[in-house]
Amino acid sequence: MKRRNTxxxxxxxxxxxxxxxxxxxxxxxxxxxxxxxxxxxxxxxLNSFYEDGYIHKILADDGKYYFAICLNCREDDHHHDxxxxxxxxxxxxxCLQEEVKxxxxxxxxxxxxxxxxxxxxxxCA
Amino acid sequence: MKRRNTxxxxxxxxxxxxxxxxxxxxxxxxxxxxxxxxxxxxxxxLNSFYEDGYIHKILADDGKYYFAICLNCREDDHHHDxxxxxxxxxxxxxCLQEEVKxxxxxxxxxxxxxxxxxxxxxxCA
DNA sequence: TTTGTTAATGCAATTGAATTGCAATAATAA
DNA sequence: TTATTATTGCAATTCAATTGCATTAACAAA
Numbered sequence: 001m002k003r004r005n006t007x008x009x010x011x012x013x014x015x016x017x018x019x020x021x022x023x024x025x026x027x028x029x030x031x032x033x034x035x036x037x038x039x040x041x042x043x044x045x046l047n048s049f050y051e052d053g054y055i056h057k058i059l060a061d062d063g064k065y066y067f068a069i070c071l072n073c074r075e076d077d078h079h080h081d082x083x084x085x086x087x088x089x090x091x092x093x094x095c096l097q098e099e100v101k102x103x104x105x106x107x108x109x110x111x112x113x114x115x116x117x118x119x120x121x122x123x124c125a
Numbered sequence: 126m127k128r129r130n131t132x133x134x135x136x137x138x139x140x141x142x143x144x145x146x147x148x149x150x151x152x153x154x155x156x157x158x159x160x161x162x163x164x165x166x167x168x169x170x171l172n173s174f175y176e177d178g179y180i181h182k183i184l185a186d187d188g189k190y191y192f193a194i195c196l197n198c199r200e201d202d203h204h205h206d207x208x209x210x211x212x213x214x215x216x217x218x219x220c221l222q223e224e225v226k227x228x229x230x231x232x233x234x235x236x237x238x239x240x241x242x243x244x245x246x247x248x249c250a
Numbered sequence: 251t252t253t254g255t256t257a258a259t260g261c262a263a264t265t266g267a268a269t270t271g272c273a274a275t276a277a278t279a280a
Numbered sequence: 281t282t283a284t285t286a287t288t289g290c291a292a293t294t295c296a297a298t299t300g301c302a303t304t305a306a307c308a309a310a
Contacts, residue, residue, distance in 0.1 A: 001285090001286070002278090002279095002285090002286075003286080003287095004276085004277045004278070004285090004286055004287065005277075005278095006276080006277075006286090006287065006288085008287080008288075009287095026267085026268090027267095037288080037289085038288070038289050038290075039267095039268095040268090040269085040270095040288080040289070040290080041287080041288055041289075043267095043268070043269080044287080044288080045287095048287095059184060059185075059186045059188065060184075060239075061184050061237075061239040063184065063188075063267095064267095083227055085229070085233065088236060096227070096229070096230070097230075098227055098228060100240070100242075102208055102221070102223055102242055103223060104210070104221070104242065104244075105221070105222075105247075106247070107246070107247025107250060108210065108242075108244060108245070108246060108247060108250070109244045109245040109250045110242055110243075110244040111213060111243050111244040111245070112186075112242075112243045112244070113240070113241070113242050113243070114185075114186040114240070114241045114243065115208075115225070115238070115239070115240035115241070116238070116239045116240070117225075117227055117229065117233075117235055117237075117238050118235075118236050118237045118238070118239065119229075119233060119234045119235040119236040119237070120233070120234040120236070121232070121233060122230075122231070122232025122233060125232060125233070125234045126256090126257070127256090127257075127307090128257080128258095129256090129257055129258065129305085129306045129307070130306075130307095131257090131258065131259085131305080131306075133258080133259075134258090151296085151297090152296095162259080162260085163259070163260050163261075164296095164297095165259080165260070165261080165297090165298085165299095166258080166259055166260075168296095168297070168298080169258075169259080170258090173258095188296095189296095
């Protein structure tokens, strides 16, 4: 299926670009595009970006998905293996520099990581 | 609120005991107690265990919660900070030995971790 | 043992996010 | 300019999780 460029995609892409290291939830994005497009479209656009590898998707322990533009990712070599942090007070989620390095027991093969630290950010601590 | 010991709690506790290092999903547990109790009770029992710190709760990237008895946990000193692994093929989730160690940037305070590695287990790889 | 309090349970109803179906719209290749 | 089909909006649906409430039963106190 060939993708097409649309206003909806561009709008969401711009929003994600403007929030490079702070992953946004579906909800966050919906609010920013309120009125401009349907919430179903937001789902579908985010999913297509994710499928295409343009963004990464974090499931936080609040049960919500957060999306962020891929940094340091080349076409075929994604690096989504950094830690994320979620503040219990202000709810903000962000990407941490530190990479996840695990020594898996023999025989295990790693495909992806979803690592989240929960706590309080400097502003809220 | 004082807790009471009930058959439902004992049944679920036994199931979790029998699956110490393999966290079970709500669904898994429901199947094991099918007929014996209502699914709402399963939710409530698991939540009470979690609130009381008897079990830990992992949100996997399949969007489901998994529950496991706390290992190496003393009353007031929980250690849930190990990695978990989920197999993309057989769906099994398990606790890994390795602890999560992150160097948080200055000012950040860590409360809990939810770290999941996804991939293929030895049986499925 | 009996009784009173209230935690725990089952059932039905509700919530709420995510998904799906389908018709209308619009991007893009021919 | 036209044909194809990806995209979108809207309504409806799905499904897990949660809530309200009446009933049941654990357990502390008499």
